[in-house]
Amino acid sequence: MSTPAPGQPRRVSPAVYRRRRLVALLALIAIVTAVVLIIVRPGQAVPEPTPTAAAVAKKTAAPVASETPTPTPTPTVDVTDYKECSTKNLVVSPVLDSVDYQAGVLPNLSLTIQNTGKTACFYxxxxxxxxxxxxxxxETYWVSTDCQTEKSDTVAILEPGVVYPSAxxxxxxxxxxxxxxxxDRQVVPAGGASYYLTAKVGEVGSKSSAQFLLY
Structure with a gap:
């Protein structure tokens, strides 16, 4: 290894250059990090963007009511392969939801129809x-057809032995x-009065009545 002459600058080794560059790079990274921390401030929530007028209107506008759907008509039953039920094979029965009703309780009335024949038929x-x-x-006190509205025909296929209830x-x-x-209508007597419900579907009437009491 040669010794530099007097007045000549000492040559810096490559290892020293690398160390100096590394120190300079670390100093630069520290400065950039400090600037970023000052601007962003860790822990501070990021503000939400201000909503546009269109977005506010969309959020606060009242929902538009949907159009009333058109009632679906009851489909016509295909009776091509069936015969009309013979009335002698039909059994109609009155139905009550209780046998006695306390004051203020309204009786719920309905009926059932059953095909006692051996084959399905329509009615x-x-x-x-x-x-x-x-x-x-x-005395007859009440008949469902006296003030009935919105009457409709419903032809149904009655399978043998099946009991079909009404609403x-x-x-x-x-x-x-x-x-x-x-x-206004007159209220019927109560206090334990006995009444009888009968039913009819077309030409077929119930052979018996259902008894109930009103209190």
Whole structure:
């Protein structure tokens, strides 16, 4: 190894250059990190962008009501392969949800129809063919057809042995008559009074009645 002449600068080794560059790079990284921390501030929530007027209107606007759907008509039953039910094979029965009703409790009235024949058949079981009656003694107090509205025909296929129930209706414990549909009706006697419900579908009437008591 040669010794530098007097007045000549000492040559720096490559290892020293590398150390100096590394120190300079670390100093630069520290400065950049400090600047970023000052601007961002760790732990501070990032503010949400201000919503546009269109977004506010969309969020606060009242929902638009959907159009009332058009009622779906009852499909016509294909009776090509069936015969109309013979009335002698049909059994209609009155149905009650209880045998006695305390004061203020309304009886729910309905009926069932059953095909006792050996083969399936069709029959009109719609509200236009149904009739419920309430009697006591020789007097008829209420008939479902007196003020019935929106009657409809419903031709159904009745399978042998199957009991088909109707939708129940609540009796208001009042007399009925065709001329009282739009006015007040007289409340029937209660306090343990006995009444009888009978049913009919088309030409087929119930062979027995269902008894109940009103209190």
């Amino acid at each position: 009109n079981v719609g509200t236009s063919a149904q009739e419920l009656s309430i009697t006591s003694g020789a 129940p209706i609540a009796w208001e414990r009042q007399r009925s008559a065709p001329d009282t549909c739009g006015g």
